[in-house]
Amino acid sequence: MALRGTNQESGRPFNRRIVLETIRQNGPVTRGQIAEGVGLTVQTVSTIVRELEELGYILASKEKPRGRGIPPTTLTLNPDGGHAIGISLTPLGLHTALVNLEGDVLESDWHSAPGLTPDAAFAHIRTLVPKLEASHRNIRLLGAGMALPGPVGIESMSFVGPTTMSGWNHVDIQRRLAEETGLPAFLETDMAAAALGEQLYGHGADFSDYYYLYFGVGLGGSLVHDGTVVRGARGNAGEIGHIPAVPGGEPCPCGNRGCLERYLSLDAFYRSGLSEADWVAGVMPLFHGAIRTIENLFDPETIVLGGLAPEGLIARLAAAGASLPNSVAARPDRESPRIIMASDCRHSVLRGAAALAVSGVLSPRYGQMFAAPDEKGIDA
Numbered sequence: 133m134a135l136r137g138t139n140q141e142s143g144r145p146f147n148r149r150i151v152l153e154t155i156r157q158n159g160p161v162t163r164g165q166i167a168e169g170v171g172l173t174v175q176t177v178s179t180i181v182r183e184l185e186e187l188g189y190i191l192a193s194k195e196k197p198r199g200r201g202i203p204p205t206t207l208t209l210n211p212d213g214g215h216a217i218g219i220s221l222t223p224l225g226l227h228t229a230l231v232n233l234e235g236d237v238l239e240s241d242w243h244s245a246p247g248l249t250p251d252a253a254f255a256h257i258r259t260l261v262p263k264l265e266a267s268h269r270n271i272r273l274l275g276a277g278m279a280l281p282g283p284v285g286i287e288s289m290s291f292v293g294p295t296t297m298s299g300w301n302h303v304d305i306q307r308r309l310a311e312e313t314g315l316p317a318f319l320e321t322d323m324a325a326a327a328l329g330e331q332l333y334g335h336g337a338d339f340s341d342y343y344y345l346y347f348g349v350g351l352g353g354s355l356v357h358d359g360t361v362v363r364g365a366r367g368n369a370g371e372i373g374h375i376p377a378v379p380g381g382e383p384c385p386c387g388n389r390g391c392l393e394r395y396l397s398l399d400a401f402y403r404s405g406l407s408e409a410d411w412v413a414g415v416m417p418l419f420h421g422a423i424r425t426i427e428n429l430f431d432p433e434t435i436v437l438g439g440l441a442p443e444g445l446i447a448r449l450a451a452a453g454a455s456l457p458n459s460v461a462a463r464p465d466r467e468s469p470r471i472i473m474a475s476d477c478r479h480s481v482l483r484g485a486a487a488l489a490v491s492g493v494l495s496p497r498y499g500q501m502f503a504a505p506d507e508k509g510i511d512a
Contacts, residue, residue, distance in 0.1 A: 147172060151180045152209075152494055153189055156233070157337075160206035180354030181207060188272070189213040209233055214494070215268075217276040217313065218321060222440060223294060226253055229479060230271075231486035232266050233494075235333030237479045239267070245440035250303045252501040258312045260397060270314075275316035278309055279325035279481050282352055284416030292397050293385025295350030295373070318488040322439075322481045323352035323370055326366055327361045327476070328491065329484030334475030343432040344474070345422075347373070347439035347446060348481075350424050355430050361481075372426070373397065377418055391423060398441050412448045419449060420457050423471065427461040438474025439481065446477050 147170075156167050167177045184190045191210045197205040211234040218237075220227040226248060229240040243256055265271065281296055309317035319327070321348035328488045330336040330344055336356060351373035355362040362369050373393030376384055377438025394400060396418050404411050412419075426435060437450050450473045456462070462468050474480045 147176065147342075148180050148183065148307065150496060151177060152184060152189060152220055155184075155207050156209045159190075159208035159503070160193070161208075162204045162206055164204070166207075170470075177236065177407075181214055187213070191490065211236065212271075214272045214274045214490070216314070216404050216486040216489035216493075217264070217279040218482040218489075219257065219276060219484055220325075220440075220481045221248070221253060221278060221280045222322070223247065223281065223297060223441075228257075228260060229482040229486065229488075230268065233490065235329065235483050235487070237482065238474075239264070240479065241492055245422050247298065249299055250305075250308070254308050254312045257309070261313050261315070273315055274493045275318060275489030276309055276313045277320070277325065277485040277492070278305065278320045278488075279320055279322040279485040279488070280305070281348065281350060282323060283323035283371050283374075293350075294396065295387070295393060316489065316493060318492045320485070320488050321352065321354075321367060322346060322348055322484075324354045324361050324363060324367070325484035326437075326481045326489055327354035327356050327484065328436055329482075329487045330438065330474055330493070331359060331361070332487045333357055333483055335436060335472060339433045339468070341430075341432050342434050342436055343426050343430055344436045344438065345426070346481075347398065347437065347441045348451070349398045349440065351397045353426065357430070372422060374424070377421065392418065396422065398439075401441070401445065408442070408445050408448055412445070417453060419452060422461045424457050427459040429468070431460055434468045437471055438472050438477050441477075443473075443477045446473055 150170050151166055155161060155172055158165070163174055163177045163181060169176045185192060189210055190213065192205050193208070194205050208235050211232045213236070214233050215216065216231050218229045218231050222266070226243040227240065230238045232238060245252065264273070278286065303376055306317050306319050309319070323344065326346050327336070327344035336342060339356070340359055341357050342352055342499045343355050353370040353372045355370060374388070374391045376390050377392040377395060378390035382394045383389050383412065384391040384394050396415050401411050401430065406414070423435060426432070439446070450471050452471065456470055476483060
């Protein structure tokens with residue numbers, strides 16, 4: 133996304149977020165470089181920088197002199213200027229983390245509880261904020277982001293079967309999350325949240341177009357185009373787990389037969405009872421077919437493989453990139469492998485869930501964190 137400021141007075145909150153996002157993406161960076169990049173005057177940028185420093189979101193430092201003249205002050209994001217709570221709700225339990233502005237996981241907790249009910253989940257979440265505030269002094273909690281398995285809003289596919297959250301239909305999750313944490317609350321599918329986290333904090337920053345293949349209890353994915361997660365008309369783009377893979381194959385709880393995630397997912401791995409090496413060898417033809425389908429449909433620069441699966445399992449699958457079948461991605465001028473591992477498989481979706489809150493509050497495309505009281509409600 134090209135970041136450009138506005139010279140209209142009503143755009144003050146937007147400009148603050150534009151400057152902060154520019155520092156996050158490009159720091160260390162000077163005021164002059166920011167002004168040139170986003171189309172604002174140096175004076176306007178200097179005023180905003182002063183505000184951001186006072187709020188504690190950025191740090192300023194001077195380089196050592198390398199010759200004549202005074203070196204310019206460079207600006208970087210303050211990692212401890214804000215924190216977010218990332219929550220991953222899965223059919224296996226609840227994973228939570230405290231994440232700083234640079235995406236570092238400072239603390240995480242796993243609550244094993246298969247088939248967790250909404251009341252039980254939110255009772256556990258209710259203890260998060262006071263617990264974090266007691267163990268980390270002077271933290272600034274910006275918000276809470278929750279990632280859930282998809283698809284969204286399809287009764288027969290969202291709430292039925294071992295890869296879904298049965299019992300969670302008709303629950304106002306965002307309202308409950310906001311009430312229990314007392315923070316701005318944000319929701320997304322686990323695959324889209326993981327892709328966002330990778331874009332903000334991981335390998336995604338090196339690519340403008342890539343596909344994040346999310347290997348969870350089920351199987352899903354998200355296309356990232358021009359730095360933005362493509363969600364589809366109803367937020368369900370990328371549900372590759374329900375494409376037909378084996379004609380007349382194993383029944384799927386969605387009502388169809390032979391869906392890909394019945395064979396290629398964490399649930400399928402656990403049901404098999406096989407070792408990682410044996411299972412990967414058996415599903416390799418299906419995995420190769422899925423990769424080829426993604427490449428021919430979306431022509432990504434690379435496919436990032438991550439999710440809830442053990443890192444060793446992800447690594448074995450990613451290693452298959454050395455012997456993939458032909459597709460539009462099999463180009464002699466490739467600059468990156470066809471498959472790479474996510475930057476932090478263990479915390480992939482947690483960092484993404486926290487990134488929902490960070491983006492929701494600080495990104496120039498969302499929220500009004502920096503709006504003064506009389507600026508609230510201005511469309512940014």
